[in-house]
Amino acid sequence: MTRRTDLPSQARVHAALTRLRQTAIDTGKRPTVLALAREFGLSNTTFRRHFPGIARDIAEAARTSAPAVDTPTSHYDQFVARNAKLKRRNKELTAHLSSAAARIQQVTLDNQRLKQQLEAATGVTRIGTHGRRPQAR
Template sequence: MEQQRQPARALARFFTFLHTARGGKSWRTATEADLLTFHQWRRRDEAGPHVEGTTWNQEVSLVNQFYDWAVRQRYVAAVPIPHRARRPAPMGSVVRAFDSSTVLAIYAHDTTFRRHFPDIAQKIAALRSAPPTPGAPSKPTRYDRRVARNAKLKRHNRELTETLTLAACHIQRITLENQKLREELEAAMGVARLTPIPSRRSATS
C-alpha cells in the first residue's frame, strides 16, 4: 500500500503546484520550465519546504516514471523533465543492458553529505523545521510562511483530489453509456455475436 501512496503523493504535489503556482496549468501541458520552478520551490525557495536531496530524488524519479508512461500512452508528446547524457562508466565496471543513455539533469547531489555526516545533517534539518522562539519579531517568519503555504497546498490538494474523484466517476459513467449504445446499435443492425468454438484439445480433455 505504501508503495502505491508514494507515487500518488509525488504526483499530487507536482499537480497541485501546477494548479496553484503556474496559473492552473494541467499536467498535460507542463514544460521543463515548470519542473525547474517546482525544483526551485521544493529545495531552495525561502517559503518552500526545503526537502532533502534524497527526498527530492525520489519525488522527481516518480514523476519521471509517470511521464514516461504518459508518453508511451500518447497522452503527452514529451517528458517535461530535463535530462542529460549519462557519464561514461569507469573502465572495468559492469553496465546493465537496460541502463538508459540519459539521466535526470536535476537530481540532487547533496545526499553524500547526509550519508557521511548524519549527525550534522540531522541538526541542520532540526534547525530548519524548528518553530520560532518566544519574543520573535511580529512580522511573519519563514516558519510562519511555510505553515501558511503548506495549509494552502493542503487545501488545494483536497480540491484536486475531489476533482480527480469526480473525473473518475464521469469516466465510469461514459464507459457504461458507451457499452449500452454499442449494444443498442448492434441490436438495431441485427449484428449477431459469434460464440467461440472450443479447440479440439479442450474438447477432448
C-alpha cells in the first residue's frame, strides 16, 4: 500500500511557483514541473495529478518562451551565426535566380512561337533589322 502524502495548499504552490520563476529569470533556466514538485517532496506524477492546471501552465510557458539570458556572445559565435544566415540567404537567392532564368527561357520560347504563328497567319515574313545600322546618304 502507498503511503499518504501531505499535499501543499494552492497558495503555497503558487508562492513556490513565483519563487521558481524568479530564480529561472535570474539563472536563465526554465522552470519545470519536476523542480516545483521536488520543492514539496512530491514525485512529478503526484504533483501533476493533484495540480494539473499549474503543471499545464508551466509546460506551456516552457514551450512558448525562451529563457531570458543576457550572456554576451563571443565574436566567433557571432561570426558563425552570421555565416549561417548568409549561407541560407545565398541558397535562397540562388533558387530564385534559377527560377527566374527558367522563366525567362520559357518566355523567350513563347515569344518565338507566337512570332512564328503571327507570320504564318499574316503570310508576311519579317526582314530583321536587328543588328544593322541605317546607311548614311
